[in-house]
Amino acid sequence: MSTTAQANDAETRPGAGTEPGAVRAVADHVRGYWAEVRSGEVGALPAVAGIIALCVFFGISQPVFLSVGNLANLFGQGAAVACIAMGLVFVLVIGEIDLSAGFASGVCAAIMAVILTDWGMPWPLAIAAAIATGVVIGLLLGTLVVKLGIPSFVVTLAAFLAFQGIVLMILEEGSNITIHNETVKAVAGGNLERWQGWTLLVLTIAAYAALQLNRWRRRVARSLVHEPLAVVVARVASLGALLTATVFLLNLERSANPQIISLTGVPVVIVLLGVLFAVWTFVLHRTRFGRHLYAVGGNREAAVRAGVNVDRVRIAAFVICSGMAAIGGIVAASRAASVDPNTGGSNVLLLSVGAAVIGGASLFGGKGTVRAALLGGAVVAIINNGMGLMGLSAGVRFGVTGAVLLLAAGVDAMSRGRGKLFGRH
């Protein structure tokens, strides 16, 4: 009697492993996500939609845009800005801004070039010195903002001007320094062997799948609210497919004259971006420091009362930002194989801020991810690359990029308003 009742119960209970239950769980998940988007939590959606739309547009108007050679090119073009944008996310999350990140990257690149070329020292030393310079710059900026209470806008605007001067002084009134070191040039210009690309791909997907499944299993074990397994598998599978396609394409021959020089493999700079992405994502979302960054950006007073060392967290954000700017500077110098007074200058800073904001970091603080910086960086790189292929002038390109930044900031402001509107009930 009781056993049949239990059996009936198990059959009718939703989500008990039966097919309709699993489908419903996935549907619920999708509905929940859509409700979040509607309430203003748009996340990475605008950036992804932008990337797809831009690829379709440029792909149709300039077929060469979709060539493998141009794909590899895009990563090289966007890498420096993406690095600086990843660092800027930390400063944006705590509700500050760093306008000097562009020229900070120039200063660090110039120091590296001097040590490498003028003094003839080994490359590890030069790179270490560049990053150390970035860290010191961040400490200085952070201390001025946090301990003296000068608004970050003013401190970094002053630094923007001063660093521009420092670059000129290091480079002795505007000469440029060529970089001959092959290792440094390989950072932005080198490619992995084909087998290295595939190995890395397998390792990456395996690591991602392990992380996702492990997390899912832990939540099930604690009987916490968890996503349907199908959603987890779908996410791992789609990322795996995307990465596999990328590695496959990049392993094709993309040289214009393969007989003279062969050009294949995953660009080294992708690996660099991937590692930086993984490290900083871990720091932001899985460490106490990351949690405190968001808390400081969301409500500084609450963070103080909760016992968070707010000053230290804020200074650390500036240090990370300038440190990442240094890495961006190294990438830029590596790509150009030289450093000149314009390295990190011109529109580099604005593109970086734009990348972070387009990706979904908020200028109002409290919101932003490293992934956002990468996606936004991709949007910025695609716009510049595509319009370059179309033969548009620099003037038009600046104008369009500015308009996109404004659009992203507008979406940010509006989603904030929408969140407020729909949040309270």
Place this chain on the structure above:
Amino acid sequence: MLLELTGLSKRFGPVEVLSDVDLAIDAGEVCALVGDNGAGKSTLVKCVAGIHGIDGGAITVDGEARHITGPRDAAALGIEVVYQDLALCDNLDVVENLFLGREKMRGMMLDDDAMEQLAAETLSSLAVRTIRNLRQPVASLSGGQRQTVAIAKAVLWNSRLVILDEPTAALGVAQTRQVLELIRRLADQGLAVLYISHNLNDVFAVADRIAALYLGRMAAVLDAADATQSQVVELITSGRSGTLGLGADTNGART
């Protein structure tokens, strides 16, 4: 007595904000602290919470004189404050807010699952059923739900005295009732509650004892069951009521 204040004084420069205040709170009771604006309620709270140092008198916890020099000292003694302006981060979710500053770690990583489980247990022990999704940002909660999170945050740490500074000031009728019920439940679970409010209806609904401050002095401490609203109003506005309260010679005049 869990907490005992004797002869507590606090000055900001020449202004004596609290003078010679006595107050005792025992476990399992709700003590309401009432008084007009500027009577020194918030200052009193901040002295107990360790945000302000005291200029005279003593704070005794469990019969032992304690020197509270910061919020951490207060927390170590089991004293938690829920502030009027809700010290929550809008961009963090319920679990993240509950554990802010005291995150559970697994090695150098946050143990989010353990925190979520503990948060769910705490909320259900307080019979909170209004918050369904612990992973939604606090910004999307209603005022009452936010206040609930703020109170649960104070309870989570095995605290023994919870101080609530105007917890219902910005809430509607139904939400106020929710929060008052929650306050009652805290006391029933053996916590001491110091409840600060302007709203005498709320005070009489939830308090066991009522302490009235008048211009930095303790006018009277009454049993809520014996007191009337008009008595309390008189104590708040003039510092005395019939035979209760401060003597005529000290009526507002500083000596």
